[in-house]
Amino acid sequence: MSQPLxxxxxxxxxxPARGQSSATPQGHAPxxxxxxxRPGAIDLSKIAxxxxxxxxxxxxxxxxxxxxxxxxxxxxNDVIQQSVNYPVILALLSANDPGSNQxxxxxxxxxxxxxxxxxLAVVDIDTQPRIAxxxxxxxxxxxxxxxxxxxxPLFQGTADEAQVRGVLEQVMxxxxxxxxxxxxxxVSHGEAGPDPRFAAADTAMEAEDYDRAADEFGKLxxxxxxxxxxxxGQATARLMSRAANADPEATLAAxxxxxxxxxxxxxxxxxxxxxGRPKDAFGRLIGLIRTTAGDERDAVRTRLLELFETMxxxxxELLAARRALGAALY
Numbered sequence: 001m002s003q004p005l006x007x008x009x010x011x012x013x014x015x016p017a018r019g020q021s022s023a024t025p026q027g028h029a030p031x032x033x034x035x036x037x038r039p040g041a042i043d044l045s046k047i048a049x050x051x052x053x054x055x056x057x058x059x060x061x062x063x064x065x066x067x068x069x070x071x072x073x074x075x076x077n078d079v080i081q082q083s084v085n086y087p088v089i090l091a092l093l094s095a096n097d098p099g100s101n102q103x104x105x106x107x108x109x110x111x112x113x114x115x116x117x118x119x120l121a122v123v124d125i126d127t128q129p130r131i132a133x134x135x136x137x138x139x140x141x142x143x144x145x146x147x148x149x150x151x152x153p154l155f156q157g158t159a160d161e162a163q164v165r166g167v168l169e170q171v172m173x174x175x176x177x178x179x180x181x182x183x184x185x186x187v188s189h190g191e192a193g194p195d196p197r198f199a200a201a202d203t204a205m206e207a208e209d210y211d212r213a214a215d216e217f218g219k220l221x222x223x224x225x226x227x228x229x230x231x232x233g234q235a236t237a238r239l240m241s242r243a244a245n246a247d248p249e250a251t252l253a254a255x256x257x258x259x260x261x262x263x264x265x266x267x268x269x270x271x272x273x274x275x276g277r278p279k280d281a282f283g284r285l286i287g288l289i290r291t292t293a294g295d296e297r298d299a300v301r302t303r304l305l306e307l308f309e310t311m312x313x314x315x316x317e318l319l320a321a322r323r324a325l326g327a328a329l330y
Contacts, residue, residue: 173276
């Protein structure tokens with residue numbers, strides 16, 4: 001359950017006022033074509049402008065996990081800037097709250113599973129009350145997404161893993177649709193330096209040169225065919241390249257008018273993926289696998305497997321689609 005924040009009586013500005021909250025989502029992940037300026041999004045530019053300069057690398061808090069950082073006011077500006085390149089999940093927690101600790105453990109594990117698709121940034125509101133006040137947080141735990149410099153409320157309170165995974169996949173789909181698709185370099189906790197493998201590919205993704213990004217990820221796969229991070233990056237880059245100039249409404253209408261048209265169905269599935277509708281994308285292609293044969297069937301299956309690579313491999317919708325694909329093939 002979420003815990004209301006207790007008003008503080010510090011010598012400086014007070015923390016946020018006491019509020020009530022249930023352990024239900026505060027909002028939904030932004031739509032795939034959101035410009036991140038809709039009501040409910042919090043503009044962080046003023047917060048960032050007043051944050052102290054970030055410390056030198058290696059001086060961050062004692063987070064564990066390869067894609068997890070602890071955030072103070074000193075690091076806040078840097079974290080906000082990072083959200084332009086890749087999604088940041090901002091968790092406002094209390095080390096004294098058991099629910100917060102459980103959620104942190106879950107999010108840390110999911111962040112490491114994502115292998116660089118997003119960064120987990122943790123704020124301890126007991127030591128950083130001004131951040132909680134600036135974000136108008138009234139209860140803990142509270143989880144937000146940072147995308148392109150704005151904060152979008154996701155949920156308050158504890159949630160089961162399936163719910164959290166679903167929310168995260170919506171955020172990832174929105175991020176990809178808006179070109180926020182870079183990879184997070186593993187965080188150094190004093191033992192290892194940053195991973196430089198994705199530098200060239202990330203630069204290309206940030207420049208929206210998706211074909212070059214796919215080539216850069218391909219080089220990594222040539223060196224190590226089992227590199228799942230590179231495979232996911234290449235699949236995402238190819239998806240973005242194919243859909244870059246597509247008209248979503250016209251593409252979906254064309255597929256609806258000719259449901260047996262393989263190229264039209266594959267294009268529509270790309271639109272569905274970018275719009276955060278993987279179930280629709282997978283269902284469309286699995287339906288074609290049931291009715292096609294030969295080269296056409298192989299092409300559809302290959303495209304479907306590539307779309308699978310763009311998702312968290314433990315996502316329930318992906319696991320269901322894999323089972324449906326097996327049934328369709330055999």
